Amino acid sequence: MTKRILILLPLYLLCFGSQAQESLIRTLDYAMLDKLIELAKTNYPKRKISQENEKMAKSTVTMEALGYLDLVNASYIYRPNNRPSINPINPYVYNGFQVGVGLNLGSFIARPFRIRQAKQQLRIARLENEDFDNILENDVKAKYYLYVQLTSELKNKTSAAQDAKSLFDRLQGQFELGELDLDTYSTARANVASTNSALIQTEVNYLMAKDALEELVGVKLEEVK
Template structure:
């Protein structure tokens, strides 16, 4: 009965540590740092830059469409020297000096407002797409940051649990060699230590993955963000 009580107490102790560590995560959130991560992601993440480039391209098309108004007008001039005769057979209606003419292409002129409106709507749509992706990207950065914090704290708990279990296992090994505890008790202690070590290594791996994902989003190493 004493052996069973010992292992139950050990399990409850380790579980309590994990719960307390998770409860403290919300107090460890660095809001200014998280905002820097979000801003860096909007600045560096390639897919977001693709949306921003599409937005700028759509904006430029408004100017191009507006310039179409100028294509509807054609300005020309004709110059006749002052010493030439006023009327001749080849050009009986010309006069000496400069003559100017302005011509209007009615088709282009009437079509241009529609082109400008279309360009403005395309720019508006591109702007909405950028804003939508900003929301998605910000949410993803926040989630990965929270996941990184959770794994960082979980790793501290798992590392301490492994240290504690190994110390207990080493102590039981000494007692087992002296014949003070049974092989069953010592074997269970070794199994708990091995499990604790595996959990620690798995948490380390997941922490590295979360860190890599967050760095990919923001375009910088976490250590370089101040």
């Protein structure tokens, strides 16, 4: 009878875990997931870099548009009215203020192309920003789903370890009274070690998944409400 219990126990734990995984989708908190996505878009450093690149591209468009002012050079000359208009030393036609305006024709022709190129860079920066947001959102979702999965697995493995320990304690009492053979006792003991090892590994996986999700959102999950 005891051997049958030890044989059936792993099968029971396996079936229980499968049922828990099948119902995992019902444990998802989509309101929580939306908050995590918004936090990631607010706090994730690489997303901030992407936004700054877009701002720089926008500033470049403005600077290139204002660059038309650099193409025009204005100067003036003042000559007193009491001097002769033309003489060998100061050969000016007119007296008074004289204004000159110069235009860099090559730069003037090239300026529209530079503005168009700056606008193209701005569109690229915006598209890259949108693409980064989509990737970040999918990354948050994937890490959240994994976190929820490992949370469920941790509960299952904890319950399995407790059940295995409870069964072992009962069988150990029987073994000490001489009511149980050594092979059955050894199998029960190995089962406890196996479930404990699985629990520890699941705990490690759970903590790693939690840390990875918190790295994206920038805050501890306990602080998200």
